[in-house]
Amino acid sequence: MFSKLSLMRTGAVALCMALAPLSVSAQTLSKQGDPTPVKDEDGKYFDKSGAPTYNIKPDGTVDWATYSGYRRYHAECHVCHGPDGMGSTYAPALIDSLKTMDYDHFQEVVVGGRQNVGGGNEKVMPSFGLNKNVMCYLDDIYVYLRARSDDALGRARPAKREDKTPVITATEKACLGE
Ligand code: HEC
Secondary structure, three states: OHHHHHHHHHHHHHHHHHHHHHHHHHHOOOOOOOOOOOEEEOOEEEOOOOOEEOOOOOOOOEOHHHHHHHHHHHHHOHHHHOHHHOOOOOOOOHHHHHHHOOHHHHHHHHHHOEEEEEOOEEEEEOOOOOOHHHHOOHHHHHHHHHHHHOOOOOOOOOOOEOOOOHHHHHHHHHHHOO
């Protein structure tokens, strides 16, 4: 009796927890939030919500993640999502997607993939969860697309960039298992 009741209560709590983030993201649906970096962790920048963000100087110098994300995007995502995040007939423009998608949701789709079958369509967003060439650079790809989505970065390859810090190099090696 007691265990059944507590089970029901646990269920109700779980439901509330599942619903809570939904209403939050509905409120912030119109944009990613303020991209201003408030934290610099060895060359990686974070906004006030803790999400990775870009840091582009007035002279056009981009942070390492933006530059790396540009390269990784064009190696792994471009083939379906078009050059510079602009979309294709097959897959959506990610510079538009990021206007309504927060960091967590972005990660979720890239890790798990998504299938949109029906109505004559058979479009598949592959799951990249086991692909180290994507997973080890997921924040970089996100940061790059965020800058593109905010119009903080144009379509060209970033000409000037910050140096890759030793910590970024070490983290990358550890992730790739080198
Ligand atoms: C084989 C083609 C293909 C590749 C490669 C690919 N995607 Fe996709 N992606 C798609 C398709 C198709 C969709 C739309 C799926 C749907 O309609 O639900 C999609 C959807 C998405 C979405 C959700 C967009 C939205 O508006 O809901 C994100 C985010 C995304 N992809 C990110 C990426 C990233 C990042 C990469 C590179 C690491 C990548 N994709 C590589 C085909 C691809």
